[in-house]
Amino acid sequence: MRAISALDWRGTDGAPAGALVIRGARVVDPREGLDEVRDVVVREGEIAAIPSAGSGEVDGAEVIDAEGMALFPAFFDPHVHLRTPGREDKEDVETGSRAAAAGGYCGILAMANTDPPVDTAADVSALREQAREQAAVPTGFMATVTKGMGGAELTEMSDLAEAGAVGFSDDGLPIRSARVMRRALQYQQLVRLPIALHEEDPELSAGGSMHEGEVSAALGIAGAPSVSESVMISRDIALAMFEEASIHVQHLSAFESVSTIEHAKAYGIRVSCEATPHHLVLTDESVRSLDSRFKMNPPLRAEADRQALIDAVRSGTIDCIATDHAPHTSNEKEVPFEQAAMGVTGLETAFSVLYTELVLPGVLGLDVLLERLNGGAEPLGFTAPRIARGAEANLTLCDLDAEWEAGANGWESRSENSCFAGRRLRGQVLMTVAAGRVAYRQRSFAMGVAPSGAA
Amino acid sequence: MRHLLSIEDLERADIDRIMERAASFAEVGRRDIKKVPTLRGRTVVSLFYESSTRTSSSFELAAKRLSADVVSVKSSGSSVDKGESLKDTIATLSAYAPEAIIIRHPHAGAAKLVSGWTDAAVINAGDGKHEHPSQALLDTYTLLDRLGAGEGKPRTDLEGKRIWIVGDVLHSRVARSCALCFRKMGAEVTVCGPPTLIPRGVADALDVQVSYSLDDLAEADVVYALRMQRERMTDTFVPSIREYAVNYQINSRRLGPRQLLMHPGPVNRGIELSPEVIDGPASLITAQVESGLVVRMAILYELLAGGEPRGSADAELPAPTPIGEPA
Numbered sequence: 001m002r003a004i005s006a007l008d009w010r011g012t013d014g015a016p017a018g019a020l021v022i023r024g025a026r027v028v029d030p031r032e033g034l035d036e037v038r039d040v041v042v043r044e045g046e047i048a049a050i051p052s053a054g055s056g057e058v059d060g061a062e063v064i065d066a067e068g069m070a071l072f073p074a075f076f077d078p079h080v081h082l083r084t085p086g087r088e089d090k091e092d093v094e095t096g097s098r099a100a101a102a103g104g105y106c107g108i109l110a111m112a113n114t115d116p117p118v119d120t121a122a123d124v125s126a127l128r129e130q131a132r133e134q135a136a137v138p139t140g141f142m143a144t145v146t147k148g149m150g151g152a153e154l155t156e157m158s159d160l161a162e163a164g165a166v167g168f169s170d171d172g173l174p175i176r177s178a179r180v181m182r183r184a185l186q187y188q189q190l191v192r193l194p195i196a197l198h199e200e201d202p203e204l205s206a207g208g209s210m211h212e213g214e215v216s217a218a219l220g221i222a223g224a225p226s227v228s229e230s231v232m233i234s235r236d237i238a239l240a241m242f243e244e245a246s247i248h249v250q251h252l253s254a255f256e257s258v259s260t261i262e263h264a265k266a267y268g269i270r271v272s273c274e275a276t277p278h279h280l281v282l283t284d285e286s287v288r289s290l291d292s293r294f295k296m297n298p299p300l301r302a303e304a305d306r307q308a309l310i311d312a313v314r315s316g317t318i319d320c321i322a323t324d325h326a327p328h329t330s331n332e333k334e335v336p337f338e339q340a341a342m343g344v345t346g347l348e349t350a351f352s353v354l355y356t357e358l359v360l361p362g363v364l365g366l367d368v369l370l371e372r373l374n375g376g377a378e379p380l381g382f383t384a385p386r387i388a389r390g391a392e393a394n395l396t397l398c399d400l401d402a403e404w405e406a407g408a409n410g411w412e413s414r415s416e417n418s419c420f421a422g423r424r425l426r427g428q429v430l431m432t433v434a435a436g437r438v439a440y441r442q443r444s445f446a447m448g449v450a451p452s453g454a455a
Numbered sequence: 456m457r458h459l460l461s462i463e464d465l466e467r468a469d470i471d472r473i474m475e476r477a478a479s480f481a482e483v484g485r486r487d488i489k490k491v492p493t494l495r496g497r498t499v500v501s502l503f504y505e506s507s508t509r510t511s512s513s514f515e516l517a518a519k520r521l522s523a524d525v526v527s528v529k530s531s532g533s534s535v536d537k538g539e540s541l542k543d544t545i546a547t548l549s550a551y552a553p554e555a556i557i558i559r560h561p562h563a564g565a566a567k568l569v570s571g572w573t574d575a576a577v578i579n580a581g582d583g584k585h586e587h588p589s590q591a592l593l594d595t596y597t598l599l600d601r602l603g604a605g606e607g608k609p610r611t612d613l614e615g616k617r618i619w620i621v622g623d624v625l626h627s628r629v630a631r632s633c634a635l636c637f638r639k640m641g642a643e644v645t646v647c648g649p650p651t652l653i654p655r656g657v658a659d660a661l662d663v664q665v666s667y668s669l670d671d672l673a674e675a676d677v678v679y680a681l682r683m684q685r686e687r688m689t690d691t692f693v694p695s696i697r698e699y700a701v702n703y704q705i706n707s708r709r710l711g712p713r714q715l716l717m718h719p720g721p722v723n724r725g726i727e728l729s730p731e732v733i734d735g736p737a738s739l740i741t742a743q744v745e746s747g748l749v750v751r752m753a754i755l756y757e758l759l760a761g762g763e764p765r766g767s768a769d770a771e772l773p774a775p776t777p778i779g780e781p782a
Contacts, residue, residue: 213656216654216656217657217659218661220585220626220628220654222584223655225655290568336562336582336583
């Protein structure tokens, strides 16, 4: 496991991290069994002490009065799209990582389906350089599994690993060929990095722009059936078992997929997986509006699928929540549903949406949500953030009582294609600390205005 | 009603008003001078992104019978060919301040999207495989007219009637709009076709029965055959057109003497319908085309010249006055 601080970001430049005392917050870390009002002292990038409230003192430290607020281990997103290189009109390293920081994330992993795709060591080096100058939080870069995402030839995986790629993924596209998939899993023995998979049988999903079911039947829109996802997961689980490899399955959407992975895990196969906030909160009923903000791949599925995902998040079959933050320009979304680009942004709303829609109604415990929001770190090779003495300081400070409207004050992301825009949300990220440094302060909080009520 | 985007959106009362209005236009159509001045000086834009003969000509003629100025834009040969976005095209056409935009588009939801970009009333003349509401309304009108209520009175509902919609339901916007409209009028609807061309979940989606064979076709009062598109064969939806015709063709052997036959056109003779039933006494196919004109006049009238009673709830709408007669 590598520390999150091993990822590149601009926080590693310049002066050493100043000391920080976060005073009087409700400190919650389910992995540590911690849920108490305490002070948290951060020094030299680490959590130096977690003394009783009001007793934390360090000379020259910035003291943050956090009474009435909640302090969590920061979130980690193993699946975002920063659109660099090539589509900086949608997002770039700076805007995407700022969105992450604003969402309470201390680390993100960027997908490689850029234009052109990240498939050479030089591409990875250039991105890492860019992250050291621009990234607001530690940012890692995936490389593609196949050259140009063509699905035919493997990339120079060991060269890419040497250059600092954090893993491999052709996300956006499945790896169509079972033979190529098998070779990649064999080669994993050499590179020892995660392989993250977008699972979709393109033969079964061809032409589909939403979930195939009652709503697609009513709308006359061609659907992608749930099995287009689960049959590909079954194939890759079988290959992973055969090759004793490990795979990370991205953005689970269907009941069948959950049950396939549940069985594989019970059998001891090394498979981890993620679900997105939109698949946990929305269903294909939203598509009845034909609003292209609800178009993504995999598509929003039926209520039974959503319930299966929630159960799997609760049980741990789903290891983590990943946003699949996918920025698009407005003109790619201001078209009829079937023609619209697939994908939605998610970094800035993930916590608040899940807290509002799942935790407050009692569907999911806050402890489970917190574990899943950084549960993607370990499967992808990084130490999960913790609130413990000596741990790297990756912290998110929230006002759980704050109410805000998503998007009302604009976005840090360059794109506006949020499927939650306009929703009233509870719980707001006020400050993010990544690798011991303040990566984000919410504006009114930074100005010392009481955020609850003022929001 | 502000727009006509789908049958799904319509209340039963909206359908009833359009049926009544269409009946009064049918009466006008029997006079020597068929034109009425209702929309004189107003502009109607017809924007077709797909080829169409009957829908576009029928809407155009309907608007002209109401004395509107009609601008027709086809996607080929227009700025759409040059890559202009739908939003920009609508902005351009909206500059003429049209009262209505009639749009056909190859993708679901296009008409609804357009309704958010213009002040004009938007009429969906077919959006992808989603809906084709004016077709369903003209079919409903045709049926009400033909069935009657006895003693020369017009029928106002389809209660107790069984309607079978047969063919490629999956790719048919007509099937969706008709099923919804017939259900709203009280009919029992069965959709029938090969399992590969019946969408998953359609029974709940449209509140209809599903059948994969014509064995029970005798129960139908009305048989509504859909156009079988030959290109579907290449995507292996059916093994061959020949086999499709063997299993699903409506012919004189299958169609009983009391059963009415409908088809949205254009017909593939010898595929979904045998030649003898097309021209047979039970066929409403020509009547459907005739209804198209009066129903589309009624739709334009409803959207542009009033419709819902304004002010007092029981205010009577003025009956259309033909040109040349004292108003």
